[in-house]
Amino acid sequence: MNFLLTFIGTLPGAVTQGLIWGLMAMGVYVTFRVLNVSDLTVDGTLATGGAVCVMLVRSGVPVGLAVLIAFLVGLLCGLSTAFLHTKWGIPAILAGILSQLALYSVNLRIMASKANVSISVDRYTLLISQRYVREPSLCNPLFVLIILTVAIIAMLYWYFGTESGSALRATGANPRMARAQGINTDFQITLGLMLANGMVALAGALLAQYQGFADVNMGRGAIVIGLAAVIIGEVLTQKIFINFALKLLAVSIGSIVYFLVLQVVLQLGLNTNDLKLISALIVAIFLALPHFSQRMKKGQNNGGKKSA
């Protein structure tokens, strides 16, 4: 009973965090699922987004504008990876790791060589803050986040339905075919990486406001959480969510589920130092699920016809 009460108590926080990371995970979805590229830049980009936003707000820039600029800087992070990949021929995963490493230094520069810069909701007007996570008012970060999530899903849905977005999808699905149909695949990869990192930086800006500080390490393992959200969302909804907009919604749901599971695990007595280990385990398990379910099916079919 006590366990349940504590869990319910942590629900609002878990859901809110899930929504913030859901935005980040949609960026991961664009690269990992649509573009078929594993982009590891995002660990750096998330912190960049947070750093840019916090430093700008502290210097008096309105928070909305600060978030927008964080998004634009995120586009540049994606551009750098895309440049290394498409112009210098470095494999995408390595290009992402290089950008991510470089961004660590860049982020320290942005934060004036401090590893951690705080931003108090008492002194600055912020879009969201952890402080109001339990308040049943419009200050509650849930409102802003739900609106943002819906708006971003709508925009992505529209974009991927356009000629340009279709070209991007084709590039991810079959680059040779895309080129044979006159699509500049290098350009599409660049566009996709920029878009994805822009979204990750936006999530970073929101996360920094929510937790009240930007930290140079806040993006460590972000890609794992992003992948977790994508995969958990897919595993839970693949039978019912066919439409692209619903698939994006599934990412958000996956992210929330991830944070709920994390909450439960923490309550079971593991401490926060074990978080990364637990995260990796959760992701590994969900990544393995499709593999094992396929094996199970094969096992059942063994007597009869071979599965394709």
Next chain:
Amino acid sequence: MLKVQSVTKTFHPGTVNANTALDNLSLHLKNGDFVTVIGGNGAGKSTLLNAIAGTFSIDEGSIVLDDVDITNLPEFRRSAFLGRVFQDPMMGTAPTMQIDENLALAARRGQKRGLKWGMKREEQERYRELLKTLELGLEDRMSIKVGLLSGGQRQSLTLLMATLKKPKLLLLDEHTAALDPRTAPKVLEITQRLVEHHKLTTLMITHNMRDALHLGNRLVMMDGGRIVLDISGEEKKNLTVSDLLARFSAASGKEEVSDKLLLSK
């Protein structure tokens, strides 16, 4: 129309694996030519097609299409003029996209792709009519993912996509070789119909000698990165497989024709 002039391509130059796939090769096509290309493994047939398509850059020579020098154009820009079907049925379509979406992508070949909606309603009607001509029942399944189609269905769809926007040149790279014996003739029949209907200039690689003799108005045989035989018109019409084998031995100086050539009746 197409002028492939003195083209040379060596893969892995300066290494023990150096391989001259195209050796000072020249080939001129007239408007409306339907050329079948045969030759053993490693003769350079696919390399020739890929050189024209721009998959890689050539070492020497030039490629001119309708008076436009495309030698240094990147692959995706050349695609504005070219229709391509690959040997591998997986290659020509986007498996995770719908049939109509694939066609919509092909309909915009060579056009700027902006923020307009990716497929207009009236397009769908057009695609339905076109798919009907394939007689595969695909017109009723336009919103399924192409990944669910069979190899033959995919190749037929790829052919349709390659000709949806009339290309200046159609490149077919053994596009029936990976299909089962029952499907291959059907896809060839569709090929022939589309080529005749659109009066397309076509370059078709095949391993099948009978197809090479039966289709097109001109036959080219390659060996060692060169063209060793070039037969057209009446002479081609009267040619038999045994003639062809004899001419090949004479032209290439090889006593025996490679296994692969003999295998395909």
